[in-house]
Amino acid sequence: MQAQASAIATTATDPTMATSRQAEDNIKIIEGDIMISQTHQSQMLNGQAAAASAASIYWPNGTVYYSLSVDYTASEADYIESSLQELQLYVGSAVQFKRVSPGEAADYIEVYSGSGCSSFVGRQTGPQWLSLQRGVCLQKYIIQHEFMHALGFWHEQSRADRDHSVVIWWSNIDSG
Ligand SMILES: [Zn+2]
Numbered sequence: 497m498q499a500q501a502s503a504i505a506t507t508a509t510d511p512t513m514a515t516s517r518q519a520e521d522n523i524k525i526i527e528g529d530i531m532i533s534q535t536h537q538s539q540m541l542n543g544q545a546a547a548a549s550a551a552s553i554y555w556p557n558g559t560v561y562y563s564l565s566v567d568y569t570a571s572e573a574d575y576i577e578s579s580l581q582e583l584q585l586y587v588g589s590a591v592q593f594k595r596v597s598p599g600e601a602a603d604y605i606e607v608y609s610g611s612g613c614s615s616f617v618g619r620q621t622g623p624q625w626l627s628l629q630r631g632v633c634l635q636k637y638i639i640q641h642e643f644m645h646a647l648g649f650w651h652e653q654s655r656a657d658r659d660h661s662v663v664i665w666w667s668n669i670d671s672g
Pocket of ligand 1: 529530641645651
């Protein structure tokens with residue numbers, strides 16, 4: 497693990513790039529792996545984001561365009577692609593993942609090896625980042641998890657209707 501980590505540090509320029517990219521756009525990470533822009537965050541605090549995002553975060557015709565950074569090896573790129581093919585089986589034909597070159601589609605997910613694994617929730621405008629750090633995030637379930645965010649899913653525990661489906665047995669919880 498140590499050797500792997502230092503190999504990444506010496507061969508990839510991305511971790512620092514990720515930091516500067518995130519700083520440029522004032523991107524924050526919430527709930528561990530969700531990217532959010534400062535503008536969107538202040539809209540959320542003002543309660544303006546819900547209505548706007550409900551209509552605009554979905555991908556037209558269910559077509560989700562993505563590009564893969566040149567930092568990935570051919571086999572890593574294949575692995576990401578096959579993970580998405582598998583995800584497509586789970587979500588059904590309503591969603592199709594299409595790999596494009598950067599800029600080939602107006603709105604697309606730019607997958608790169610940043611620091612850690614993270615994604616925006618739903619479609620943004622223009623290119624949007626999805627970080628899958630080499631040696632850390634290239635596992636099927638992580639790749640699929642991050643792309644689920646890009647499709648528009650939040651974590652289950654963040655759902656607005658969460659409290660309707662959960663019963664908390666306070667008597668079973670020790671105090672302190
Ligand atoms: Zn997540």
